[in-house]
Amino acid sequence: MSHFKQYLPLCWFAENPLDLPASISFFKQNLFFYFGLELFTQINMIDAHEALLEVTIETSLTLLFVAIVLFLNKSFHAYIPIATAVLFTENIVAVFGLPTMIWLTMTEHELSYLTMFLLVIWDFALMAYIFQKCLGINLLAGWIVSIIYFFSTYGAAYSITFFILG
Numbered sequence: 001m002s003h004f005k006q007y008l009p010l011c012w013f014a015e016n017p018l019d020l021p022a023s024i025s026f027f028k029q030n031l032f033f034y035f036g037l038e039l040f041t042q043i044n045m046i047d048a049h050e051a052l053l054e055v056t057i058e059t060s061l062t063l064l065f066v067a068i069v070l071f072l073n074k075s076f077h078a079y080i081p082i083a084t085a086v087l088f089t090e091n092i093v094a095v096f097g098l099p100t101m102i103w104l105t106m107t108e109h110e111l112s113y114l115t116m117f118l119l120v121i122w123d124f125a126l127m128a129y130i131f132q133k134c135l136g137i138n139l140l141a142g143w144i145v146s147i148i149y150f151f152s153t154y155g156a157a158y159s160i161t162f163f164i165l166g
Contacts, residue, residue: 007088010130017085017130018078027080030087035059037094041101050165058157062086065152069145073135082134089126093119124150 003026009015042051066083070076097119104112124146132142
């Protein structure tokens with residue numbers, strides 16, 4: 001629980017991800033939670049086999065993207081806290097996003113669309129903040145890396161799955 005409390009301020013842009021502790025067990029917990037939550041979400045939208053493939057690819061691409069970015073920045077030593085920060089913040093947004101998606105699909109209320117839009121912006125902002133801090137870049141560059149991250153993980157996972165399964 002202490003790691004949770006240390007990583008939570010990151011969701012409010014109040015913590016530098018480089019100052020967070022490197023914990024393999026907390027990383028694994030976030031990884032499994034991320035995978036499970038994404039799989040639960042996808043299984044409720046598409047075929048179970050397709051969902052499993054897409055979430056496996058998406059999770060792998062997420063970890064690979066962080067590794068490549070840190071390797072190119074010559075800061076791979078920070079992989080565990082940064083990968084944990086990415087997974088943790090994605091998990092926090094997803095915890096709010098899941099009920100919002102249910103609300104959106106059941107009611108199609110305008111407020112549900114607005115809430116989902118704000119959650120997506122929050123997710124992009126968190127990724128921009130994490131990449132800005134860990135790469136030592138400005139805010140605009142952080143947003144650009146965040147957008148590249150989104151297309152390199154979620155977009156690529158969808159595309160690869162579509163290509164494999166036709």
